[in-house]
Amino acid sequence: MSGQAKVQEQGHGGDHGFAHPVPLKILVGVAAALILLTILTVVASDFDFGAFDIWIAMGIALVKGSLVALFFMHLFWDKRFNGFVFIASLFFVAIFIGFVLLDTHTYESSVKQWVQDHPQSGHALPGGGEHK
Amino acid sequence: MSQAIDTIHGAVDHHPHDSQVAHHFENAEQQFESAKLGMWVFLVTEILFFSGLFCVYAVYRSLHPEVFLYAHQWLDKGLGAINTIVLIVSSFTMAWAVRNAQLGQKKALMINLTLTLLCAATFMGIKAEEYSQKYEHGTTWGASFQPHPDAFGEVHGGEIKKEDMPRNTQIFFSIYFALTGLHGFHVLVGMGLILWLLIRAAKGQFGPQYFTPVDIVGLYWHLVDLIWIFLFPLLYLIH
Numbered sequence: 001m002s003g004q005a006k007v008q009e010q011g012h013g014g015d016h017g018f019a020h021p022v023p024l025k026i027l028v029g030v031a032a033a034l035i036l037l038t039i040l041t042v043v044a045s046d047f048d049f050g051a052f053d054i055w056i057a058m059g060i061a062l063v064k065g066s067l068v069a070l071f072f073m074h075l076f077w078d079k080r081f082n083g084f085v086f087i088a089s090l091f092f093v094a095i096f097i098g099f100v101l102l103d104t105h106t107y108e109s110s111v112k113q114w115v116q117d118h119p120q121s122g123h124a125l126p127g128g129g130e131h132k
Numbered sequence: 133m134s135q136a137i138d139t140i141h142g143a144v145d146h147h148p149h150d151s152q153v154a155h156h157f158e159n160a161e162q163q164f165e166s167a168k169l170g171m172w173v174f175l176v177t178e179i180l181f182f183s184g185l186f187c188v189y190a191v192y193r194s195l196h197p198e199v200f201l202y203a204h205q206w207l208d209k210g211l212g213a214i215n216t217i218v219l220i221v222s223s224f225t226m227a228w229a230v231r232n233a234q235l236g237q238k239k240a241l242m243i244n245l246t247l248t249l250l251c252a253a254t255f256m257g258i259k260a261e262e263y264s265q266k267y268e269h270g271t272t273w274g275a276s277f278q279p280h281p282d283a284f285g286e287v288h289g290g291e292i293k294k295e296d297m298p299r300n301t302q303i304f305f306s307i308y309f310a311l312t313g314l315h316g317f318h319v320l321v322g323m324g325l326i327l328w329l330l331i332r333a334a335k336g337q338f339g340p341q342y343f344t345p346v347d348i349v350g351l352y353w354h355l356v357d358l359i360w361i362f363l364f365p366l367l368y369l370i371h
Binding site for chain 2: 017018019020021022024027028030031034035038039041042045048049053054057058060061064065068069071072073078079081082085086088089090092093096097100101104105108
């Protein structure tokens with residue numbers, strides 16, 4: 001092995017060159033945490049937290065998703081740019097869904113008004129029935 | 133020509149696995165990092181692709197919460213939870229397989245890839261069982277939504293009353309089948325990719341200097357798991 005290659009391998013610590021195997025303990029720990037959080041979210045769904053239900057469920061999902069991304073997908077040790085690309089996509093998803101919801105609810109009252117003025121509309125549809 | 137390149141790039145090219153390094157890369161590490169960044173960019177397009185359906189979900193649920201509250205009772209929370217755990221276990225064996233490939237552990241790599249494949253098949257089996265339940269109950273998408281009389285009453289430990297059914301209940305099932313269908317399709321594609329890895333692993337093609345395919349298929353597989361982690365509470369655990 002030549003000098004340059006040796007220096008490069010030393011720079012990345014150990015005999016595996018550029019590979020960074022994740023310690024098995026971490027993988028087992030993350031898997032156990034994910035299973036516990038799954039049980040927690042199922043149990044939590046049996047209780048009524050009112051409007052907070054969805055946020056509790058999404059909070060647990062976010063923690064689980066972060067564990068998967070950081071440890072199973074190696075982002076914790078990875079080049080920061082890969083994580084940046086990932087987070088950037090979530091940012092654009094938030095803009096997308098957020099703005100569509102804003103837009104939808106801006107027009108909701110006029111749709112409701114139209115439905116009130118046309119009580120027979122939509123009754124032929126498969127789920128047709130009383131407007132609620 | 134290849135000798136000339138060897139001379140230019142000199143020292144780093146004297147490794148038994150160097151046949152896997154394309155000539156336009158400096159070394160195996162640069163090639164790996166490039167492939168991984170490319171995979172992340174692809175995963176971003178996948179996230180944006182799914183976000184269209186998540187957006188549909190958000191719009192309909194915010195406009196018609198009563199439909200979601202009522203219709204989700206037809207989904208089997210128990211099967212959904214089991215499937216979530218099956219996918220988590222498959223993600224674990226996949227992450228372990230990446231470690232095996234990096235350490236050149238051929239036998240362990242093949243075992244973990246096989247376990248991942250079995251978990252994926254279990255997931256699809258349970259999904260198929262759920263789909264056939266929906267078909268038998270007549271609780272399918274759009275205009276095909278015609279719940280049979282036996283779809284009402286005692287279902288999955290709760291009671292579903294026909295007279296309580298809100299208008300446009302079929303929308304829930306359109307969204308359910310679109311989201312779980314697209315996700316299930318990704319699981320099938322993942323199974324094909326893992327099978328491909330298994331064949332290459334059997335040929336002894338992966339080791340510390342070349343494990344890129346295992347790593348990036350792993351990334352894809354974890355993303356499929358990640359999406360299910362959000363789908364499960366959104367569809368099965370509505371309160």
